[in-house]
Amino acid sequence: MTSTAQAPTPPPSEGRAAHPDHLGHVIFITASAAMGGFLFGYDSSVINGAVEAIRDRYDIGSGTLAQVIAIALIGCAIGAATAGRIADRIGRIRCMQIAAVLFTISAVGSALPFALWDLAFWRIVGGFAIGMASVIGPAYIAEVAPAAYRGRLGSFQQAAIVIGIAISQLVNYGILQLADGDQRGEIAGIEAWQWMLGVMVVPALLYGLLSFAIPESPRFLISVGKIDRAKEVLSEVEGKEINLDHRVAEIENAMRSEHKSTFKDLMVAGGRFKLLPIVWVGIGLSVFQQLVGINVAFYYSSTLWQSVGIDPSSSFFYSFTTSIINIIGTVVAMVLVDRVGRKPLALVGSIGMAIALAFEAWAFSADLVDGKLPETQGVVALVAAHVFVLFFALSWGVVVWVFLGEMFPNRIRAAALGVAASAQWIANWAITASFPSLADWNLSGTYVIYTVFAVLSIPFVLRYVKETKGKALEEMG
Numbered sequence: 352m353t354s355t356a357q358a359p360t361p362p363p364s365e366g367r368a369a370h371p372d373h374l375g376h377v378i379f380i381t382a383s384a385a386m387g388g389f390l391f392g393y394d395s396s397v398i399n400g401a402v403e404a405i406r407d408r409y410d411i412g413s414g415t416l417a418q419v420i421a422i423a424l425i426g427c428a429i430g431a432a433t434a435g436r437i438a439d440r441i442g443r444i445r446c447m448q449i450a451a452v453l454f455t456i457s458a459v460g461s462a463l464p465f466a467l468w469d470l471a472f473w474r475i476v477g478g479f480a481i482g483m484a485s486v487i488g489p490a491y492i493a494e495v496a497p498a499a500y501r502g503r504l505g506s507f508q509q510a511a512i513v514i515g516i517a518i519s520q521l522v523n524y525g526i527l528q529l530a531d532g533d534q535r536g537e538i539a540g541i542e543a544w545q546w547m548l549g550v551m552v553v554p555a556l557l558y559g560l561l562s563f564a565i566p567e568s569p570r571f572l573i574s575v576g577k578i579d580r581a582k583e584v585l586s587e588v589e590g591k592e593i594n595l596d597h598r599v600a601e602i603e604n605a606m607r608s609e610h611k612s613t614f615k616d617l618m619v620a621g622g623r624f625k626l627l628p629i630v631w632v633g634i635g636l637s638v639f640q641q642l643v644g645i646n647v648a649f650y651y652s653s654t655l656w657q658s659v660g661i662d663p664s665s666s667f668f669y670s671f672t673t674s675i676i677n678i679i680g681t682v683v684a685m686v687l688v689d690r691v692g693r694k695p696l697a698l699v700g701s702i703g704m705a706i707a708l709a710f711e712a713w714a715f716s717a718d719l720v721d722g723k724l725p726e727t728q729g730v731v732a733l734v735a736a737h738v739f740v741l742f743f744a745l746s747w748g749v750v751v752w753v754f755l756g757e758m759f760p761n762r763i764r765a766a767a768l769g770v771a772a773s774a775q776w777i778a779n780w781a782i783t784a785s786f787p788s789l790a791d792w793n794l795s796g797t798y799v800i801y802t803v804f805a806v807l808s809i810p811f812v813l814r815y816v817k818e819t820k821g822k823a824l825e826e827m828g
Contacts, residue, residue: 377497377588381504383561384491385511387447387484390454390554392515394477396649397547398423399670400523403654403663404534404544409467413787420650421784422471423478428776430482432769435490437483442575443491443568446483451559453480455552462541462549494568495588506685509749513681515554516649517674523547523653524667532664573602616763617770626770627763632815633755633771639808640751641778643704644801645743647786648673648736658790659715659732660723669733676737680744692820693750697812700746705805707739712798747808757819 398420406416430450438446457477464470488508496504530536530543538546569588572581581602582595589598619625626634647655652673656666687696714732717725724732759767789797 374500377495377500377504380495380565380588381492381507382511383565384447384488384495385507386554386558386561387450387488388508388511389515389518390450390551390558391481391484391488392512392517393519393551393554394454394457394481394515395423396516396674397519397523397551398474399520399650399653400527400534400547400667401544402651403657404542405467405470407535408542408544411467413791415467417784417787419467419471419474420787421780423474423481424776424780424783426475426478426480427482427485427779428478428773430479430484431486431772431776432482434483434486438487438490438571439574442571443487443494444562444565446487447491447562448559450480450483450487451555451562453477453483454555454558458549458551458555462545491568494570495566495584497589509681509685509752510678513674513678513744513748517671517678519551520667520671520674522550524664524671526550527664527667532662534663570602570606573599574606613766614770617766629759630763630767630770633758633767634774635811635815636751636754637771637775638778639804639811640747641775641782642801642804643708643743643747643808644782644786644798644804645740645748646779646783647801648740650783651786651790652736654787655790655794658794659729660719660721661729669736673737673740676741677744677748680741681749683745684749687745688749688753689820692818693753694812694816694818694820696746697750697754697816698809700742700750701805701808701812703742703746704739705802705809707735707742708798708802708805710735711739712795712802715798716795754816754819758817 402416402420405411405419411419434446437449453476457473457480460473461470461477464473488511489505492505492508526538526543526546527534529538534544535542537543541549566584566587567580569581569584572578572584578599581599585593585595585598617626617630619627652670653663653666656669657663661669684696710731714724714728714735717728723729755768755771786797789800
């Protein structure tokens with residue numbers, strides 16, 4: 352998948368640069384927490400390898416199939432909405448451990464379903480874990496990372512997500528080879544697609560084990576009165592040279608002064624059910640990020656390529672190469688976002704995506720010859736699909752979350768981010784649930800729709816989105 356609900360980053364504090372001796376330990380802690388992001392990406396996209404096998408196993412149509420694939424997003428929305436409150440009650444580490452358990456049982460249940468209904472149920476359970484991971488990982492990392500390294504360490508979550516997507520496609524491809532290219536071929540008495548969904552048990556268990564090896568967030572420890580333990584953790588991540596009493600007092604003061612924003616704060620003064628313009632901009636960014644059809648590339652790419660005549664083995668390989676392109680684009684965005692700015696990257700991405708999607712729409716408009724696209728259109732479709740993912744990854748995949756973390760005034764940031772993230776899950780569901788039926792109707796027409804949304808995102812960014820590069824959070828108004 353391509354999105355994470357980034358928690359608002361606390362303002363930097365003086366003297367929080369970690370001593371070099373402690374940086375390795377901080378990186379280990381951050382990487383362990385980012386395993387939730389890896390599972391987020393893995394669980395989101397691993398279903399790509401099982402779509403056609405599920406259709407065949409249960410003899411279902413495109414509409415029912417779409418609901419089984421998309422139903423995980425309901426769990427995602429619930430998990431994301433409740434994770435913050437759960438973490439505030441029982442701690443960030445316990446929240447990670449719950450997510451690890453849910454990922455594990457979801458993997459086992461999805462791999463060994465009795466019927467279609469319980470496969471759907473385990474998809475919801477896995478989605479709930481994804482939603483929790485999308486919130487708790489960034490929040491925990493922001494709370495333990497020294498200010499001097501917070502930006503780079505915070506990027507671990509997004510990097511882990513795209514790596515998780517790529518690894519899931521590589522594992523799917525490897526399992527398919529063991530099954531002689533048959534998604535329903537048996538390996539040790541279990542069908543290949545079931546192995547694909549079940550292998551996630553391994554990283555889920557690793558995530559759970561790592562959660563026992565990292566400390567609780569100092570912020571949570573202070574909130575529950577465990578001051579001595581909070582000082583120990585602060586010493587671990589920031590060095591013994593810092594004034595621990597001062598740091599604890601600083602965190603306590605910050606927590607006391609925080610405004611708990613609510614949905615009511617997002618309304619125009621005196622207006623009834625009328626959201627502030629800046630909130631609509633955030634919703635627009637979230638929705639456009641999904642309406643260009645990016646998650647089709649990660650949920651349905653194998654099905655897409657097979658529908659135009661590419662054999663299953665090659666289709667799985669192309670899904671993997673697309674994931675590698677996604678990683679490359681994400682790295683490019685992480686390097687450029689603070690150099691060239693958020694808005695220029697978004698515009699470049701919109702233009703690149705619009706052109707690539709238009710070429711895909713043209714390629715898919717060709718009549719199939721012996722069940723395959725003509726050679727020219729086939730090559731254009733493959734290249735354009737990879738170019739589309741590249742331009743998305745180096746722009747909207749990262750930039751939207753940077754914008755959402757920075758663009759809102761302090762007094763409404765948390766609530767506004769929650770609304771924008773909810774809008775993104777809804778748009779994600781709409782695209783995921785509609786693609787199989789739309790593709791049956793007209794594959795080229797479906798990509799024309801995605802192209803139109805990419806084109807519309809250009810004037811939206813030009814007119815309504817303000818650059819946030821180099822501005823303090825306190826300047827947003």
